[in-house]
Amino acid sequence: MKPRIAITHGEPAGIGPELVAKLLSEPDLADLADVVLIGDPHVFALGRQQAGADWQMRPVDPDQPADWWAGDGFPLLALETIAPAEVQLAAVSAAGGRASLRGLDRAVDLTTDGIVDGVLFGPFNKTSLHLGGMDVEDEHRYIAKYLGFTGYHSEINMLDELITTRVTSHIALRDVVANINQDKVIAAVQLANDTLKATGMERPRIGVAALNPHAGDAGNFGTEEIDILAPAVKRASEMQIDVNGPWPSDTVFLRARDGLLDAVVTMYHDQGQIAMKLMGFERGVTIAAGLPIPVATPAHGTAFDIAG
Amino acid sequence: MGEPAGIGGEILLKAWASEGASLPLLFVIDDKHRLQKIADNLGLNIELTDYSADSAAWADRPEALRVVHSPLACHQPPGILVPENAKAVVASISRAVEMTQTGKAAGVVTNPIQKSALYQAGFPYPGHTEFLASLSDPAPVPVMMLACDQLRVVPVTIHLSLRDALTALSTDRIIEQTQITARALKRDFGIDNPHLAIAGLNPHAGEEGSMGTEEQTIIAPAIQALQQSGLNVSGPHPPDTLFSARARQTYDVAICMYHDQALIPIKTLDFDGGVNITLGLDFIRTSPDHGTALDIAGSGQASERSLVAAIRMAARMAAHRHNSKEPGND
Numbered sequence: 185m186k187p188r189i190a191i192t193h194g195e196p197a198g199i200g201p202e203l204v205a206k207l208l209s210e211p212d213l214a215d216l217a218d219v220v221l222i223g224d225p226h227v228f229a230l231g232r233q234q235a236g237a238d239w240q241m242r243p244v245d246p247d248q249p250a251d252w253w254a255g256d257g258f259p260l261l262a263l264e265t266i267a268p269a270e271v272q273l274a275a276v277s278a279a280g281g282r283a284s285l286r287g288l289d290r291a292v293d294l295t296t297d298g299i300v301d302g303v304l305f306g307p308f309n310k311t312s313l314h315l316g317g318m319d320v321e322d323e324h325r326y327i328a329k330y331l332g333f334t335g336y337h338s339e340i341n342m343l344d345e346l347i348t349t350r351v352t353s354h355i356a357l358r359d360v361v362a363n364i365n366q367d368k369v370i371a372a373v374q375l376a377n378d379t380l381k382a383t384g385m386e387r388p389r390i391g392v393a394a395l396n397p398h399a400g401d402a403g404n405f406g407t408e409e410i411d412i413l414a415p416a417v418k419r420a421s422e423m424q425i426d427v428n429g430p431w432p433s434d435t436v437f438l439r440a441r442d443g444l445l446d447a448v449v450t451m452y453h454d455q456g457q458i459a460m461k462l463m464g465f466e467r468g469v470t471i472a473a474g475l476p477i478p479v480a481t482p483a484h485g486t487a488f489d490i491a492g
Numbered sequence: 493m494g495e496p497a498g499i500g501g502e503i504l505l506k507a508w509a510s511e512g513a514s515l516p517l518l519f520v521i522d523d524k525h526r527l528q529k530i531a532d533n534l535g536l537n538i539e540l541t542d543y544s545a546d547s548a549a550w551a552d553r554p555e556a557l558r559v560v561h562s563p564l565a566c567h568q569p570p571g572i573l574v575p576e577n578a579k580a581v582v583a584s585i586s587r588a589v590e591m592t593q594t595g596k597a598a599g600v601v602t603n604p605i606q607k608s609a610l611y612q613a614g615f616p617y618p619g620h621t622e623f624l625a626s627l628s629d630p631a632p633v634p635v636m637m638l639a640c641d642q643l644r645v646v647p648v649t650i651h652l653s654l655r656d657a658l659t660a661l662s663t664d665r666i667i668e669q670t671q672i673t674a675r676a677l678k679r680d681f682g683i684d685n686p687h688l689a690i691a692g693l694n695p696h697a698g699e700e701g702s703m704g705t706e707e708q709t710i711i712a713p714a715i716q717a718l719q720q721s722g723l724n725v726s727g728p729h730p731p732d733t734l735f736s737a738r739a740r741q742t743y744d745v746a747i748c749m750y751h752d753q754a755l756i757p758i759k760t761l762d763f764d765g766g767v768n769i770t771l772g773l774d775f776i777r778t779s780p781d782h783g784t785a786l787d788i789a790g791s792g793q794a795s796e797r798s799l800v801a802a803i804r805m806a807a808r809m810a811a812h813r814h815n816s817k818e819p820g821n822d
Contacts, residue, residue, distance in 0.1 A: 356694050356704030357750075361655050396653045397751035406653025434755035438763055453695035457732035458756045465736055 186218050187301040188253075190261075190294050192287035193223045193231060194306025196271045197280045198486025201231025204306055208258055209237045218253050220244070220300060221260045223287040226268045228260065234492055249299045263290060274488035276309055281316020284308045288323070292330055295477040302478035307486045321354070324472045327479060336371055337474030340379060341456060341483060343464045346440050348448045348456040349376045349473070360452045364395065364408060369416035369449065370423075376447035377425050379473045391436050391445040392417050392429030393455055399432045437463065493522040493584040494603025496568040496577050498784025499794035501530045504603065507796040507803070508557050509536045515800070516807030517550065518601075519543050519558035521584040521591075526564060527557075534792045545596060562587060570790025573606060578613030581605060585620075589627045592775040598810035599776030600624075601802050604784045619651075620779070621770050628774045635672045635771040637745070638754060638781055639805065640762035643735065644745040646673050646771075647754035657750040661693065661706065666714035670747050674723050676771035677744055679818040680809040689734060689743035690715055690727030691753060697730045711749075735761075764795045767802045769809070776809045778802040 191207075194200030204221070205228070207213065221228055221241060228241060240257035252259040266283040284305075291303040308323055318326050324339055341348045349372040352363045373390055380388035392413060396406030403410055413430040420427045429449075431439065437459035439445050450456035460468055460483075468483025494500030504520060505527065520527070524540050531538045541556040550558065562584040565576040585605075591597040605620055617623040625631045637646045648669045649657040670688055677686035690711060691697075694704030701708055711728040718725040726743070733739060734746055735757040748754035758766050758781075766781035780798035788794055 354695055354703055356698070356706075357654070358658050358694075358704060358706070397651060397755070400653065401651075405651055406655060408653075433752045434759040435763075437756070437760055454731045455752065455756065457695075458735060458753070459760050461732050462735055462757055462760045 186216070188299070189217045189219050190222050190291035190300045190303050191219050192284075192291050192303070192305045193221075193227045194287070194481075195280050195284050195309045195312055195486045196224070196227045196230070196266055197273055197275050197277065197312070198307055198309060198488060198491050200306025200486065201227050202234040202492075203231070203482065204228065205231035205235035205237045205239075208232075208239050209235065219258060220252055220294070221258055222291050222294070223263055224265055224283065225260060225262050227266065227271065227283070230271065249294075261290065261294075263287060273492045276311045276315065278312070278315035278317075280309065281312035281314065281318065283316075284313060285316055285318060285326070288327070289330060292327060292477065292479075296331070302480070305479070305481050307482060307484060309486045309488075324475075327472055327475060331476060333476055335474065336375065337472065338372070338375055340375070340471040340473040341460050342469040342471055343460050343467055346446065346448070346460075347376060347379065347471070348450050348460060349373075349379075350453060350456060351449065351451050353453055355453075357452060357454075361395070361408065364412060364451055366412055366416040366419065369413060370420050372449045373416070373420040373425060373427050374423075375474055376449060377427075379471065380446055385446065387426050388446040389444065390420075390425065390427040390447045390449060391431055391439060392427060392449045393433040393436045393451055394430035395433075395451045397432070399430050493520075493562060493581055495573075495581060495606040495609060495784040495786075496523070496526060496564060497571055497573050497609070497789060498604055498606060498786055499789045500603030500784070501527055502534060502790070502792060503780070503794050503796040503799045505531050505534065505536050505538055505557075506792070506794075507800045508538055510796065511800055512557070513554060515803055517547060518803060519560060519597075521560040521562050521587050523564045523568075523580065524559045524561045526568060527559065530790075533790070560587065560591075571786045573609040573786075575609060575612045578610050578615065581610065582613075582615060582623075585623065586627065589624065589775060598814070599778070599806040601799070601806050602777065602779040603799070604780065604782065606784045606786070624770060624773055624777055632772045632774065633668060633672060634773060635669050635676070637673065637676075637769040637771055638758045638766055639769060640758055640766045640801075642737075642761050643740055643758055645748050645754035645758055646670075646745055647748045647751050649750050651751065654750065658693075658706075661710060661749055663710050663714045663717070666690070666711060666747065667717055670714070670718055670723070670725065671721070672772040673745055673747065675818065679816045680771070680776065680813050681744075682812040682816070683744050685724055686744040687724045687726065687742065688718075688745050688747055689729055689739075690725060690747045691731045691734055691749055692728035693731075693749045695730075695732075697728045706749075764797045765801050766798060767805045769805065776806050776813060778806040778809070 241260040242257035244252045244259045265286040270279040294300045395408045400406045400409040409430045472479040539556040543558045543560040588600045621634045625634045677683045693706045698704045698707040707728045768779045768781045770777040
């Protein structure tokens, strides 16, 4: 059976509505998934106009989900989260943040109710989200809080078939070294392993990136590889995970590109992001991994400079 | 020559066999018997001949590879380090530099060396680059640049642990490395008004100090000072978007804060076509951007691409320097 995916437009002032409109114009979308649009009809219509697309929406009865996928046009669960006059292209606003969050809430509800299988949201603007009432660091933590989920979860970056997880994320490079320990490395390895297994892969191959140049060059340029990373890799492989490393971080992504790895565990934000953005800036996907429900979004932001 | 146990000899001979006629005028400082043996083992039909200073006469036999014979002390099997031969390795480097000083060569291309082998033989320098700098008086500050067709990068901290790199990073260091780079871009690359893009250190370049403050305390003051000195410098740029195709159109070199920030993009863009260049020396110096690869030495598997790129780069740089009006050109 095809998966059912709830799609929200994300920040109305950014490129999200336009991208959703272009996605809905993709001829093979119908083979991949049954979708339901969640959000304000005028925002989806704005995106359709921006994209020059001509598909149709069909408002559905929130109480009759069994009927949603019968009929022409894309089913639309209409919300009223933002007035048309409040949509100011390329501007940060509380209204835009609220619209982003209410659409997300509804999409998450549908997933936990079992009506859809997962959520795809258009890009958010972090400042708008905060103005709109988000009281945690980012949308991933917001979803976890909304779900009442307290377990380990983390942002995963995906490019085509390759994923990366991070041991540290949005912190200063200076704080990275102090925040790397065996347990955190193993958690990131497990997250990569569990995420890929959830997609049906039997035995994902996971490579761990080193922290230091040349993977420390046998201790000449740092000892974290010897003291932390190698023992963590050993412990993780004792848990029946196909994991190897630590690999020098300037070549680990080439191993992945050559098809030798399905996932790379990185030690810090830019270690993964520099390579992933270079290998395919326009094909990157961000996954809110570790949460009880599947949630994904494009790897880029709202691109206010080209919105509209 | 480089490390005789490594792949230097075979990539040189492969380069000559595949591209010889189209390569810039070059000669080799190596043990000619060793080269002959490698050529025979790989089945390469290469004519070796003794170097002569009169390069105009080389045109009579363009297919012959000129060799300045620099004899090894003893038999050298591939993949196995022979400490007795370390002296010959160092001698070939000194000889090459000396030939630039006497006007016999316009630049030096070095094959990879094995530092551990040289240390055992009493080599007192941390690496190739420091040794090369010591051959000029006074010894200049060398700057490492890596270049491929799509990108040039300069890491301002190099072979240090990430922890030590963070400590070593300073405003003065960024200024010095950037100034040397700017001068080299003018003099050796023919770029009149180079644009130097300075990377941030932290994710999203610190995002106004919320993820690290070095952008504000160390990098921005360096940028300001460099701009005041008249250089076309920008930054600090978020590191993960600085290397995109669109961003690369806007600058001539990315000045990077640590080793992997520079190496990840260059290796991802061009794994075996990258060239390592030492800026700031009195002579042109390039080398292939890989090591001695002892594990595959002798098998003929090693790619000559990076060495070929290093040879062509040295020739282009030498031509620019020859034509340059920059100070220091005498």
